[in-house]
Amino acid sequence: MSIAFTRALGVSLPLIAAPMAGGAGTPALVIAAARAGGLGLLAAGYKTPQALAAEIATVAAASVPFGVNLFAPNPVPVDPAAYRRYAGLLAVEAERHGVTLPPTPVEDDDHWHDKLDVLRADPVPLISFTFGIPGRADLAALRATGALLVQTVTGVDEAKAAAEAGLDALAVQAPAAGGHSGTLTPTRPVADTTLPDLVAAIRHAVDLPLIAAGGVANAADAAAAVRAGAAAVAVGTVLLRCDEAGTSAVHRAALADPARSGTVVTHAFTGRPARALRNDFTDRYGELAPYGYPAVHHLTAGLRRAAAATGDAERVHLWAGTGFREATAEPAAAILTRLATLL
Missing domain, CATH: 3.20.20.70 (Aldolase class I)
Incomplete structure (x- = not known):
């Protein structure tokens, strides 16, 4: 076969x-x-x-x-109250990077x-x-x-x-x-x-x-x-990290950083489970984030883009497998x- x-x-x-x-x-x-x-x-x-x-x-x-x-x-509708609570928690992160969070859930296909x-x-x-x-x-x-x-x-x-x-x-x-x-x-x-x-x-x-x-x-x-x-x-x-990949500079650096201790499965960034390098965001919000895709993805997307642009690896989704x-x-x-x- x-x-x-x-x-x-x-x-x-x-x-x-x-x-x-x-x-x-x-x-x-x-x-x-x-x-x-x-x-x-x-x-x-x-x-x-x-x-x-x-x-x-x-x-x-x-x-x-x-x-x-x-x-x-295959949407995972977010609970509106849980969305508001999570947005409130992320407000300090958004303010640090000058980002406005979506006030209401964005659900699309x-x-x-x-x-x-x-x-x-x-x-x-x-x-x-x-x-x-x-x-x-x-x-x-x-x-x-x-x-x-x-x-x-x-x-x-x-x-x-x-x-x-x-x-x-x-x-x-x-x-x-x-x-x-x-x-x-x-x-x-x-x-x-x-x-x-x-x-x-x-x-x-x-x-x-x-x-x-x-x-x-x-x-x-x-x-x-x-x-x-x-x-x-x-x-x-x-x-x-290959030459042809469009991986961001902050993500490439994190993958090569010997201080990165491992990966974790988290839904904190997008509302769906994904494996990423551990960072402050996964540690702080991993147990607090609601499930809800694509609403949570849209909630954090602007923050993640801004963090990547400034080299802030602690607030970026550093997707990575165990290898x-x-x-x-x-x-x-x-x-x-x-x-x-x-x-």
Whole structure:
């Protein structure tokens, strides 16, 4: 299945540069991954439809295989009173950086239907979904473009639901992954399991090609995921410091800072669980923040942007998986080639 899957993708290496929304993922990184023999995914999350269309055009002009990742609607409505309490707590942080916080919750769907229109107008080889499983009508519309459709799952039950919905392949995300968890039930803890064990369990439960992701930091990790049954491996954190990534300067520095003691899963930044380097913000607000996505994301977004611009690493979402120590500052091709040595 691994060989058939990589052939279907038009790649020579079963390696994927994971989509990284918020700026770290760039067209240059997607193109570099493809030219190294793998596949890169553009992150559509948080972008306008127009910006997504422009990035698709840039990568398509390079004549390389690639895909696009979408945030599928699966909102977690915030309690208005909890939102106001949290906004009140963050007021001092916002004042420090001269930011005005949204007074009321902003609930949106990340331009879902407009982005579907972009992908129907400009078809891409692969489309993946995170946060939710799209409805059958939307899946049918995207399948009609000829794209391979991939669903992010974090457990066996989610994998079965995706298979029943008719997805073509699954991105199996272990809890060691950096950034947002793709869990379909964000207010419930994700089971603590290793990537090989999770891949093996889902491999036993469904008969679909699997892309393994979460905590892959070196060639041994990648090989273990493939031995467990993955057709391909996706990596994100180890690419955050690569030359082609759009990772902010403050984030790059934090990843290389030996004083950073580790990662933590927090919903303090966005209202959905995500793994990040520990900092003052996660320590102070991790137990105080309400669940609520995208409202909490919009509440803190301006503060995080302002903090990043001033180099304030203690108030920035420093997304990172457990293998962040192995993120290196070099071309993406060198990193991916090294990861593939045991495949």
